[in-house]
Amino acid sequence: MIFVIAEHNNGRPKPITNELLVAAQRVSREFGQPVTAIVLGENTAAVADDLKSRKIDRVIRIDDPNLAQYSPDTYVTALNGLLADEKPFLVIAGHTTQGYDFAPRLAVKLRRPLIAGMVDFEKHGDRLILTRQIFNAKMNMKTAVRGEAPYLATASPGAFPGDEVEGGGNAEVVSYAAQLEGPSTRKVVDRAEAQKGQADLSSAPIIISGGRGLKQKENFQVIFDLAQSIGGSVGASRPVVDAEWLPREYQIGSSGQTVSPRLYIAVGISGAIQHLVGMQTSRCIVAINKDAEAPIFKVAHYGIVDDLFKVLPALTKIFNDLKAGS
Amino acid sequence: MKIISCIKPVPDPASRLVINETKTWIKDQDLTFVASEADNYALEEALRLKEKHGGEVVVISMGGEEAARVLRSGLAMGADRAIHLFDEKFKGADEFAAAEALAEAIRKDGGADLILTGVQSDDLGTGMTGVMLAEFLGIGHATVVVGVEANPDAKTLRAKRELEGGMNETVELPVPALLTIQFGINQPRYASLKGIMAAKKKEMKVLAAADLGLADHQVGRAGAMYEVKEVLIPERKSRVEILTGTPEEAAAKLVEKLRKEAKVL
Numbered sequence: 120m121i122f123v124i125a126e127h128n129n130g131r132p133k134p135i136t137n138e139l140l141v142a143a144q145r146v147s148r149e150f151g152q153p154v155t156a157i158v159l160g161e162n163t164a165a166v167a168d169d170l171k172s173r174k175i176d177r178v179i180r181i182d183d184p185n186l187a188q189y190s191p192d193t194y195v196t197a198l199n200g201l202l203a204d205e206k207p208f209l210v211i212a213g214h215t216t217q218g219y220d221f222a223p224r225l226a227v228k229l230r231r232p233l234i235a236g237m238v239d240f241e242k243h244g245d246r247l248i249l250t251r252q253i254f255n256a257k258m259n260m261k262t263a264v265r266g267e268a269p270y271l272a273t274a275s276p277g278a279f280p281g282d283e284v285e286g287g288g289n290a291e292v293v294s295y296a297a298q299l300e301g302p303s304t305r306k307v308v309d310r311a312e313a314q315k316g317q318a319d320l321s322s323a324p325i326i327i328s329g330g331r332g333l334k335q336k337e338n339f340q341v342i343f344d345l346a347q348s349i350g351g352s353v354g355a356s357r358p359v360v361d362a363e364w365l366p367r368e369y370q371i372g373s374s375g376q377t378v379s380p381r382l383y384i385a386v387g388i389s390g391a392i393q394h395l396v397g398m399q400t401s402r403c404i405v406a407i408n409k410d411a412e413a414p415i416f417k418v419a420h421y422g423i424v425d426d427l428f429k430v431l432p433a434l435t436k437i438f439n440d441l442k443a444g445s
Numbered sequence: 446m447k448i449i450s451c452i453k454p455v456p457d458p459a460s461r462l463v464i465n466e467t468k469t470w471i472k473d474q475d476l477t478f479v480a481s482e483a484d485n486y487a488l489e490e491a492l493r494l495k496e497k498h499g500g501e502v503v504v505i506s507m508g509g510e511e512a513a514r515v516l517r518s519g520l521a522m523g524a525d526r527a528i529h530l531f532d533e534k535f536k537g538a539d540e541f542a543a544a545e546a547l548a549e550a551i552r553k554d555g556g557a558d559l560i561l562t563g564v565q566s567d568d569l570g571t572g573m574t575g576v577m578l579a580e581f582l583g584i585g586h587a588t589v590v591v592g593v594e595a596n597p598d599a600k601t602l603r604a605k606r607e608l609e610g611g612m613n614e615t616v617e618l619p620v621p622a623l624l625t626i627q628f629g630i631n632q633p634r635y636a637s638l639k640g641i642m643a644a645k646k647k648e649m650k651v652l653a654a655a656d657l658g659l660a661d662h663q664v665g666r667a668g669a670m671y672e673v674k675e676v677l678i679p680e681r682k683s684r685v686e687i688l689t690g691t692p693e694e695a696a697a698k699l700v701e702k703l704r705k706e707a708k709v710l
């Protein structure tokens with residue numbers, strides 16, 4: 120059995136849940152193990168109903184008032200009991216602020232392997248090999264889990280295409296009663312949207328984004344110059360914002376804005392998965408980076424492998440000349 | 446308040462990383478090691494909490510000479526003392542084995558009110574070790590923390606977590622607790638010359654596997670839950686067209702492509 124820990128809100132599975140199901144369905148084909156979706160919450164009927172149409176074997180609902188809001192201790196207690204009863208082969212959660220918040224605790228409790236941030240898998244004989252990214256996506260690491268099942272994995276958002284989830288199923292829905300000791304000791308006291316600034320990039324047609332490769336705040340001027348010459352907006356990767364070169368509202372990626380412009384020019388940005396999920400659906404992506412192996416080139420349509428401080432002024436000049444000439 | 450801040454030594458981000466002969470890790474013999482970036486944010490947060498509430502900050506790290514080096518930097522930034530887990534047997538530890546060793550060392554040091562780690566390391570980057578450490582110690586935790594409000598009298602603290610989609614969640618949890626600190630929560634200070642001088646006189650306790658009461662099969666590679674099969678540069682299955690030439694030539698080719706081929710300008 121392969122368990123998928125479904126994430127949901129407002130009675131619907133979140134998009135990551137389909138990605139996890141795709142991962143599970145693929146592993147299922149190789150290892151001949153059926154897929155079960157696990158839904159934890161308070162009133163999970165609607166989510167279970169939605170999920171049962173995927174091509175999976177079962178949906179297990181764990182309904183409990185103490186699971187109404189996600190918390191790591193209640194999740195770990197509930198899942199620990201379920202895993203002891205069901206003995207699955209693999210448990211897949213999202214590498215999300217929920218998944219990586221509870222899965223490591225569960226792994227320690229069970230003393231079983233957890234491979235975090237899985238992007239791919241292989242079958243070697245009957246052994247499961249899981250691949251994850253290391254050094255900010257510069258390299259991949261293939262790992263073989265040790266010992267007996269269950270094995271745990273968190274799947275990187277964006278690594279498995281959620282729209283390829285196989286449907287046409289009519290899975291059995293069953294309920295499981297969790298043995299919780301009471302409410303979580305970690306209480307949610309507030310949930311709010313992080314402060315939003317002026318820069319709404321979600322509908323910008325052209326974005327020039329700068330990263331840590333700019334080296335220091337003053338150098339960001341070359342990004343503004345290029346943006347001005349093309350008539351585009353400015354964006355940034357997270358380290359730029361963390362270092363306070365630009366306000367938080369400029370950040371693009373998993374913890375910033377998600378954008379899909381006609382043209383996205385990534386300058387001095389390596390292409391970590393948290394950045395890619397925020398911009399990879401852009402129609403045309405250009406990467407300017409001096410490192411030919413930077414993962415940003417994997418999603419780019421056009422690339423220039425050179426020093427950005429030489430390339431950007433040259434580009435800006437061309438656009439300014441074009442403007443002057445027209 | 447006693448705060449323990451965990452620091453992982455990682456290759457200086459400016460280094461060129463080369464995969465080793467056995468393809469199981471990088472060649473790390475000639476590299477310079479620094480504290481993993483997120484751990485700097487964690488230590489800065491620890492120092493600020495101490496400045497506000499009093500107490501002490503202890504830095505802890507596992508590894509060879511490189512760990513001693515990042516601990517000395519932590520002491521120079523302002524930590525009061527250091528614990529160095531130093532033993533050949535710790536080599537090859539995964540997140541699980543590292544967390545178990547750290548947990549034993551922290552227990553041996555009498556525990557702490559608050560334990561901080563970076564949200565994830567610059568090398569493995571999985572964000573697991575801190576959360577595992579909390580489970581080994583049987584204390585609560587919160588991940589991806591962008592704000593901390595301690596309340597030492599009430600024995601609770603509030604942590605603001607950064608969720609996906611621009612949402613934040615504030616949670617309250619009892620202390621002792623462990624928090625994994627997100628990049629950008631503060632602006633880490635640099636060590637002053639005075640700090641560097643003062644660090645030389647601060648205590649650095651060295652602990653080996655035997656001091657922690659851990660058996661050989663629990664530490665290092667033997668204690669790891671997975672085996673590294675291969676480290677590789679992923680194949681670029683991509684559509685990218687690299688434009689070559691001098692910067693001016695490449696720029697001109699790019700503009701041409703964007704206008705005539707991609708038609709996005």
Ligand SMILES: Cc1cc2nc3c(=O)[nH]c(=O)nc-3n(C[C@H](O)[C@H](O)[C@H](O)COP(=O)(O)OP(=O)(O)OC[C@H]3O[C@@H](n4cnc5c(N)ncnc54)[C@H](O)[C@@H]3O)c2cc1C
Nearest residue numbers: 330331332356357372373374375387388389394409410427
């Ligand atoms: C929970 C969490 C959430 C996150 N959310 C986000 C997010 O929303 N958005 C985000 O962007 N990141 C996010 N990150 C961080 C992410 O993991 C990466 O660390 C970050 O994206 C790296 O930014 P970068 O590419 O600018 O820097 P680096 O990875 O340091 O890359 C700099 C690049 O610049 C190139 N370069 C350097 N000098 C030059 C030069 N002179 N000319 C040309 N190229 C040069 C280098 O080759 C390198 O590829 C998050 C991380 C975590 C843990």
